[in-house]
Every structure is written in structure tokens, then in C-alpha cells.
Amino acid sequence: MLEKVRTICLALPEAIELIDGFGHNTFKINGKSFVISGEDDKGFSLSFKSDYETQALLLQKEHFFKTPYIGHHGWVSIQNPDGEVWNDLKDLIQEAYLRAAPKRLVKNWVELRK
Secondary structure (H helix, E strand, C coil): CCCHHHHHHHHHCEEEEEEECCCEEEECCCEEEEEEEEECCCEEEEEEEHHHHHHHHCCCCCCCECCCCHHHCCCCECCCEEEEEHHHHHHHHHHHHHHHHHHHHHHHHHHHHC
């Protein structure tokens, strides 16, 4: 699952991967985190930056929950995502990137998608 996340995140312009102080794989753009992943006794978890509106919609779905410690900033998590959820996750990861990216990269991203 980490490889799927890595493939999606590192395909985004100027995104980098770091290991944070807790041992989580953290994907950043311009020093700002947009995706954090890790493993614990419950399995693989994925957290991503969101806005409050999207967070509220996702929390109504079965698989999503508010990210501990940073959920009050709009972050959302999912534990052990399965095959069907990955299509949505790709879009959510890209949205998280755009929330953290500098304006010049957002503009480039939008231009490339026209």
C-alpha cells in the first residue's frame, strides 16, 4: 500500500518523501505535509490534508475517521484502504497536494489539466 501512495504522491510536481520523527512516511510540498502514512498493530493507515467541508463529507463514510492530533485542522485518515477506495484516494491525495502547494504549482497543475 505504501508503494501505491508513493507512486501517487511522488508523481506530483516537487513532492518529496521524508520519514518523520514518529517513523511515518510523510509526503511534503514546499515544506508542508499533505500525506502521512504508517503502520501499527491495526495495519496500514493513510492520513491526508483536507478542508473542513470535505472532511465532514468523508466522515459520513464508513472507512474514514478524523486524524488523531491533527484532525481539528481538517485532516482525514483511513485504515487499511481496499481496492474500491483507491480511485477516490488518488483524487483526495491530489486535492491534499493542491491545498499545501504554493500558488505557482497550483496554477501549473490547473493549466496542465485543461
